[in-house]
Amino acid sequence: MPFRTEYEKNMLSGFTEAVNAIPGAHLTQEHVGAYDEGFDGVALFQLGSKKPRYFALEVKKNLYPRDLPQIVWTIKRNRTNHMGSKNLLVLLADTISNGAKEWMQAEGVGYYDNSGSLFLPTEEAYILIDRPTTKKQEKVIGSVFYGRRSEVLEALWERGRAWSSVKAIAERINAAPSLVSSTLQELERHDWIETQGNGPAKERRLTDWNGLLDAWTDHEQRRKPAATTKYFVPRLKAQAIPAALDSALAERRIDYEITGEFAGNVHAALFSSVSVIRARISAGQLAEAALEAIDARPVNEGFNLLSINESVELPFRRRIGELWIASPLRTYLDLLNTGGRGKDAAKMLREQKLQL
Incomplete structure (x- = not known):
């Protein structure tokens, strides 16, 4: 009996192919869609000459931690009724969140997703294949x-x-x-x-x-980095740019926030020096006029001001001293993609300011 939908058939096919690619492993369908009481099918797994083992299979669209206890309890109950308790439950899904994977690894529940990630904690072998998430999965998760x-x-x-x-x-x-x-x-x-x-x-x-x-x-x-525009502001050292920018933007009532290395230093003194100022600035002709007022010149390299071109609100910025500074959380996330010492600085900021 075939699976009830094309999606279920494709998931089983991908799972079978992934298992059979393991040296010495062989998976065959025994009953597919045979039980209506709680799981979608049964497959027989064998590794080399070791004793065969049945897998109880359940197909879902996406899996998250909150869904799992009820799903697993229901399937384990029916697995015991039909197959005995020593055979492995395996969940197949297009997308499985990292938290769901961690939960299943801790509970000894097998899984497979469409990235090719596979977990089979059998007595014969402990199989864990961890693949990067696909673009489609990333959009879901x-x-x-x-x-x-x-x-x-x-x-x-x-x-x-x-x-x-x-x-x-x-x-x-x-x-x-x-x-x-x-x-x-x-x-x-x-x-x-x-x-x-x-x-x-x-x-x-x-x-x-x-x-x-x-x-x-x-x-x-x-994720794909946000678009940016690079500027060189002559006659001003990097440390002096934020104050000049604040004055020019405030005069035109334009919202902004300083982030990156400068904000990191405001929150936790992470850098000995800062050579580039990174800022989110509400886009528009007035913003361009403000940048012209501080003589910010668009360049491809040799920049000391970087405008992050994201159309976002700035509800969590903080007025610290005479400047608008990104929150510690936003600063942390931005530092992850600044290059150089950015990731190390982000880690330090997380340890110092984001341990709640």
């Missing part, structure tokens, strides 16, 4: 880190251990409640937040700080 949705995360981070409602977050970042609500639901699936209450009174707060930041870090290092 990393969707909460894009655009306005990332501001929902930063709003929760800003609140620390305090509870937040959809309404409060939407007002904080000037976003639609529907966007905030859908983002929070996605965070729940990753098991990064906890909830209390119901309906309009439902509130959330972060619980897995490191899990969230690890995933965000991975996303930042994989």
